[in-house]
Amino acid sequence: MKSLEAIAAEIAGYDPQALRADAVGAFLERLVEPVREAETVALRDALDRILADDVISPLSVPPHDNSAMDGYAFDGAALRPEAALTLRVVGTALAGKAWQGTVGPGECLKIMTGAILPAGLDTVVPQEFTRSEGDRVTVPAGVVQRGDNRRLRGEDLMAGQPALRRGQRLTPAACGLLASLGQQTVSVLRRPRVAYFSTGDEILSLGEAPREGAVYDSNRYTVLGLLRRLGCEPIDLGHVRDEPTALEARFREAAAQADAVITSGGVSVGEADYTKAMMKKLGDVAFWRIAMRPGRPMAVGRISAEKTPDSQRETVVSSYEKMTAGSSDAVLFGLPGNPVAVMVTFLAFVRPALLRMMGCTDAPPPLLRAHSAEALRKKPGRTEYQRGIVSRGADGCLSVRTTGNQGSGVLRSMVQANGLIVLHHDQGNVGVGDLVDVMMFDGVMGP
Numbered sequence: 335m336k337s338l339e340a341i342a343a344e345i346a347g348y349d350p351q352a353l354r355a356d357a358v359g360a361f362l363e364r365l366v367e368p369v370r371e372a373e374t375v376a377l378r379d380a381l382d383r384i385l386a387d388d389v390i391s392p393l394s395v396p397p398h399d400n401s402a403m404d405g406y407a408f409d410g411a412a413l414r415p416e417a418a419l420t421l422r423v424v425g426t427a428l429a430g431k432a433w434q435g436t437v438g439p440g441e442c443l444k445i446m447t448g449a450i451l452p453a454g455l456d457t458v459v460p461q462e463f464t465r466s467e468g469d470r471v472t473v474p475a476g477v478v479q480r481g482d483n484r485r486l487r488g489e490d491l492m493a494g495q496p497a498l499r500r501g502q503r504l505t506p507a508a509c510g511l512l513a514s515l516g517q518q519t520v521s522v523l524r525r526p527r528v529a530y531f532s533t534g535d536e537i538l539s540l541g542e543a544p545r546e547g548a549v550y551d552s553n554r555y556t557v558l559g560l561l562r563r564l565g566c567e568p569i570d571l572g573h574v575r576d577e578p579t580a581l582e583a584r585f586r587e588a589a590a591q592a593d594a595v596i597t598s599g600g601v602s603v604g605e606a607d608y609t610k611a612m613m614k615k616l617g618d619v620a621f622w623r624i625a626m627r628p629g630r631p632m633a634v635g636r637i638s639a640e641k642t643p644d645s646q647r648e649t650v651v652s653s654y655e656k657m658t659a660g661s662s663d664a665v666l667f668g669l670p671g672n673p674v675a676v677m678v679t680f681l682a683f684v685r686p687a688l689l690r691m692m693g694c695t696d697a698p699p700p701l702l703r704a705h706s707a708e709a710l711r712k713k714p715g716r717t718e719y720q721r722g723i724v725s726r727g728a729d730g731c732l733s734v735r736t737t738g739n740q741g742s743g744v745l746r747s748m749v750q751a752n753g754l755i756v757l758h759h760d761q762g763n764v765g766v767g768d769l770v771d772v773m774m775f776d777g778v779m780g781p
């Protein structure tokens with residue numbers, strides 16, 4: 335495992351006190367290891383899990399050439415341009431069983447959608463295009479071409495070909511595909527355990543009476559929600575006051591149980607911040623000032639769970655579970671306390687890092703480009719994430735406006751927004767109508 339110093343040496347222009355937001359990803363990619371352990375789950379429980387192995391199709395789907403329409407199957411070689419074709423109906427093929435018999439020249443077979451196409455029949459005319467009289471059916475000129483309305487054996491999946499790849503997230507479509515292969519169970523990667531706690535003396539847990547100068551702990555609910563949506567296994571470790579013994583115990587407890595630990599608060603320069611000192615004591619942690627807004631301060635590194643006398647028993651048990659899962663320390667993300675900053679740093683940095691830990695290799699959803707409906711002031715030299723509302727303008731193009739007050743304590747802005755306007759490091763002021771990049775929440779905050 336590389337030290338942070340060794341990782342930093344690989345990042346061009348690394349300066350923890352003025353780190354470009356676009357350098358953070360490369361750093362975290364080197365810090366975070368994907369989980370390796372797999373488990374077998376029932377397909378019905380597999381939604382949103384990450385596939386542990388490539389799936390090679392054991393059979394062809396569909397297993398036979400079959401009809402895509404209710405109609406009449408015949409040999410398309412008999413079709414003549416600009417001439418109607420009249421055929422004698424010799425039977426009916428239903429879905430689910432092979433029709434027994436032969437269809438000769440001048441004959442056809444009434445066929446239902448999904449029914450096997452007997453050998454020699456390659457074309458289906460939908461019933462509503464035909465005229466029938468007794469056992470004769472007429473295919474008018476030009477309504478079908480040879481090969482129409484035929485679904486070929488294996489056109490969805492061919493036996494022996496890869497159906498899904500290791501690292502893919504099992505979407506509803508992927509679960510359906512596995513079911514089409516008859517797979518009742520699937521091997522998926524273990525979900526990383528991610529512990530979270532909030533820090534700060536001014537933080538109230540829900541149920542506590544309001545008190546002067548104190549605010550309710552909203553970060554716990556935003557972060558735990560983001561973790562659940564992501565598909566990690568969240569561990570809620572509540573709130574810890576800015577008090578060294580309590581902080582140490584909670585950090586150790588978190589590191590013992592989890593693959594990653596996320597905290598909020600206490601990473602800036604405030605006087606009563608014991609959080610930074612404790613992170614330093616328990617691991618290899620870098621304290622960054624990122625050239626971005628919001629989310630300037632952030633701590634990143636690894637902390638380890640050494641046994642403490644008073645919680646030895648529990649720590650030993652949970653450490654054992656973790657050891658069997660193959661790791662002994664936890665990656666730490668110390669996020670800033672401000673409610674918007676915590677969400678933005680999660681979406682911009684923690685989310686991609688945890689996806690890597692989950693073993694997910696799906697390409698991230700692309701940023702959209704939308705025309706800014708307003709002028710935006712932006713200084714080159716930092717990345718800004720403004721809360722945006724994307725809509726379709728009268729011209730049919732995407733347009734984005736901000737939610738108003740962009741203060742990093744204004745959580746309402748995250749509720750109103752449907753995406754983050756990403757103003758890149760070197761970008762300057764934005765004029766009305768200029769194109770800007772937007773990270774849509776659908777797909778990153780949603781499933």
Ligand SMILES: Nc1nc2c(c(=O)[nH]1)N[C@H]1C(S)=C(S)[C@@H](COP(=O)(O)OP(=O)(O)OC[C@H]3O[C@@H](n4cnc5c(N)ncnc54)[C@H](O)[C@@H]3O)O[C@H]1N2
Pocket residue numbers: 532533534536537549550551552553554598599600601602603604607629630631669670671672673675742743
């Ligand atoms: N002199 C400087 N002051 C500050 C700097 C700086 O660079 N120099 N950076 C500012 C920025 S940017 C941020 S962000 C904050 C981050 O500070 P901390 O991570 O130490 O966070 P706190 O001071 O504990 O809290 C900041 C703010 O957020 C509220 N908060 C904290 N936790 C929660 C929670 N769980 N739920 C809801 N709200 C929470 C807290 O009450 C504060 O208002 O530092 C700036 N200062």
Ligand code: MOO
Pocket residue numbers: 626627628629630631670672674675742743
């Ligand atoms: O940039 Mo701080 O992270 O404003 O909220």
